[in-house]
Amino acid sequence: MTFTAAQEAAARTEIVRVGQLLYQKGYIVSNDGNISVRLDENHVLCTPSGLCKGMMRQEELLIIDMDGNRADTPNAINRNLRPTSEMAMHLEVYKNRPDVGAVVHCHPPTAVALSIANVSLTDCMLPEVIVTLGLIKMTPYSTPSSEENATAIRDAIKTHDAILLQRHGTLAVGNSPMQAFHRTESIEQIAKITFMAKLMGGGEPLPPHQVEKLLAQRAALGLAHGESEAAEFCEICGATHPQGTACPVTFPAEKPASSGTVDDALVAEITRRVLEKLHQSR
Template sequence: MITEIKYKKQICDMGKRIYEKGFVAANDGNISIRVSDNEFLITPTGVSKGFMTPEMIIKVDGQGNVLEGIPPFRPTSEMKMHLRIYQVRQDIQAVVHVHPPYATAFAIAGIPLDQAIMPESVVYLGTIPVAEYGTPSTNEIPDAVQKFVHHHQGVLLENHGALTWGKDLEHAYYLMESLEFTAKINWIAKQMNGDRELSKKHVQSLVELKTKMGINSKSPIGAETAEGIHAQKITPPLEQSLSEHDINLIVEKVTKNVLEEMKKLF
């Protein structure tokens, strides 16, 4: 049984990681962990997440009442957003909210990450929708996020940043890293007018693989693409430039990498 102090240290280490990674500036971002059915550890407001110490971390209940905390530290103003996710998904143990530059740019542009451009994002991440803008600290953001919590692993917060949730803190963080990486690659490919999607057939194979691997997050990328919703974005189709054999080799190679990454997580 992991002790609370270990969880607090994990949060501090993760704060350092998101700060050094450039996912947050100044005092931005917040992190939380569920420690029991109705107790949560959460980062304080007004503090750089890169320089936190365990005594700064606050314990709250599901209603947001402070159970333990040393003044002057108070819970993040985005606490309601974290608590809503825990309330809706009992299986979720950690939530990460940051402002990574590429993902935040997509959030500002209102563009979801829903193109099947890389096997990793189809298998591991799934679609990342945009949750409608809400005023920070009100119930508007939790309400906007709630509709996506069951079927997705994260969202872009319109004109704001990104949010992921996972079975533990490491998982929630890797989803965020993957989300930002997907946004970055997507943006670079767009500059080359080359954001071609995988064909319906290959997306379908990846979705089947995902099911076999027991990843139960929804992958609307596959479902939508299989129905042809994104078909108009495939210009030119991947098959025109690569042979069937080449594609199979690429899918096989990337699948192997994804499986190796997944082993680290589960």
């Protein structure tokens, strides 16, 4: 093990704090959710299975190796605990993203509800989300806590920092548990805004030329994950669509500017009708 005791202690403190925040926000209930931190190339600190993550103690966290086996010396508190049942998914992230330092998986209610309704969060509606998160990819449903679930995120996690797991929850990564938590907050925020926009009958994505500018900002900030990320955006609407599916969005043509002239005949007719109504009401 190449990590120091101070690094481990800091990781334990931050995982416990993020667990409390997830619980307070209502992103997890009961024993939901899991959090992990990469300690070094071969070891991960993770939350245990079967405990409320909002009430965890640092001593209950476990160190495992990249094969999912415990690599710590059990203490009186955690000796009977097992790693999170979603450990395969966490390890899949670390194996495919050497830049990632932490993973947060939870169940934000609005985001999960939209995934059940098959409402995508990939539409480019909010500029800050495009810049900071890029696309929020939705993966097809797979059985939670299974190898199938880990396989389902394998390709998506290579170019995405935020993933919506259909009918299941969210997966966010970052350089620390706190950054992954903040990205989770962003997912739920865009989910809420998308839901409200749909209720109002709206929800049109930004035009492609505006998306291009935002993607350029994202690349300039060093947040993009290669050319494949930008290639996923539709040139017409700025969103993503299943392969071979035509874009359903048609942007309305701009209305011609008003000439500023008044139609005298129209004014006269409106005036006549108003006076007629007034006369009838007497």
